[in-house]
Amino acid sequence: MQMYSEADVDISCLANRQVTVLGYGSQGRAHALNLKDSGFNVVVGLRPSGASWAIAEADGLTVQEPSDAVKGAAVVMFLTPDMVQKSLYQSVEGDIDQGAMLMFAHGLAIHYKQIEPRADLDVSLIAPKGPGGLVRRQYEEGHGVPCLVAVHQDASGNALNIALAYAAGIGGARAGVIKTTFAEETETDLFGEQAVLCGGATELIVAGFETLVEAGYQPEVAYYEVMHELKLIVDLLHEGGLRKMHKFISDTAAWGDMISGPRVVGDTSRAAMKAILTDIQDGTFARTWIAENENGMPEFKRLMQADLVHPIEKVGADLRGRMDWLEE
Numbered sequence: 001m002q003m004y005s006e007a008d009v010d011i012s013c014l015a016n017r018q019v020t021v022l023g024y025g026s027q028g029r030a031h032a033l034n035l036k037d038s039g040f041n042v043v044v045g046l047r048p049s050g051a052s053w054a055i056a057e058a059d060g061l062t063v064q065e066p067s068d069a070v071k072g073a074a075v076v077m078f079l080t081p082d083m084v085q086k087s088l089y090q091s092v093e094g095d096i097d098q099g100a101m102l103m104f105a106h107g108l109a110i111h112y113k114q115i116e117p118r119a120d121l122d123v124s125l126i127a128p129k130g131p132g133g134l135v136r137r138q139y140e141e142g143h144g145v146p147c148l149v150a151v152h153q154d155a156s157g158n159a160l161n162i163a164l165a166y167a168a169g170i171g172g173a174r175a176g177v178i179k180t181t182f183a184e185e186t187e188t189d190l191f192g193e194q195a196v197l198c199g200g201a202t203e204l205i206v207a208g209f210e211t212l213v214e215a216g217y218q219p220e221v222a223y224y225e226v227m228h229e230l231k232l233i234v235d236l237l238h239e240g241g242l243r244k245m246h247k248f249i250s251d252t253a254a255w256g257d258m259i260s261g262p263r264v265v266g267d268t269s270r271a272a273m274k275a276i277l278t279d280i281q282d283g284t285f286a287r288t289w290i291a292e293n294e295n296g297m298p299e300f301k302r303l304m305q306a307d308l309v310h311p312i313e314k315v316g317a318d319l320r321g322r323m324d325w326l327e328e
């Protein structure tokens, strides 16, 4: 494992050179503001009709249409949704300077060949391991969110150094930047969000809720048990791993954890995880997701709606409304 810290970074390779950030959502806003506060020359590229334009200007940033924003840039960072990066690249490709660097915060568009960059360009990835809000807040507090770095194409011979200077600019080098590849970042990121973080965790919660409610227990009590209290456990895991969690839960909870957890996540779930990983590795997942986008996302909308009207959402909204200390 190779990890870079601030001492390994020569930030001067981006001094007085323009860094263009395309998109101003979760990651885009955090990157653009952190880079600006680090003294970089930042331009934000956005569609004139989009809602983000006024927000970026109000934040004190220079905003231009994408084809103007990329002109003269040493680095062009793609922070739009993954599925619009292909058409956005096609629309600005002719305006990007010779020898500039394309950057990404997630490897999907490059790894699955949605974008096949011009040969004169460097192509790299700086992926913060946290949402944009945290990337900004940690930076403001003098810390940083750890990042991954990867180089896909090194036309200049200096791609890694430039990518690391960018990582330092957003605060990531304060926390450490781990070297990876586009393949490893893309495949592990997709697997994590599907099998564990988003898909696995929400399905586990909903199945636990339904099991209790079907057995006749009150939905409110079920909600507290399987959704509300999850945060307390996740915080312990985040701060100190399995050891800290075991230290703070009761012996009864620890015993139940150890003998019952493997019954829930047993051979069937592990086989499903392997199948999910195979779909990611062989491109099946990406193909399906790209086709879904091209069809106007009917299945995405149907599944999302089913999640949003589930009874756990109604009970949860009512109970959260009584906890005025919760942040919406």
Ligand code: NAD
Binding pocket: 022, 023, 024, 025, 026, 027, 028, 045, 046, 047, 050, 051, 052, 066, 078, 079, 080, 081, 082, 084, 088, 105, 106, 127, 128, 130, 131, 132
């Ligand atoms: P987002 O949905 O929050 O923001 C997207 C931005 O792109 C918006 O400002 C939108 O107006 C703009 N946009 C949309 N279409 C555009 C177009 N055609 N031209 C110009 N601008 C356009 O996106 P996000 O969640 O910040 O994700 C951006 C990238 O960061 C993705 O590659 C994602 O995988 C990656 N990433 C996200 C997170 C996260 O926590 N959200 C974490 C790590 C990496």
Ligand code: MG
Binding pocket: 198, 199, 202, 203
């Ligand atoms: Mg789900």
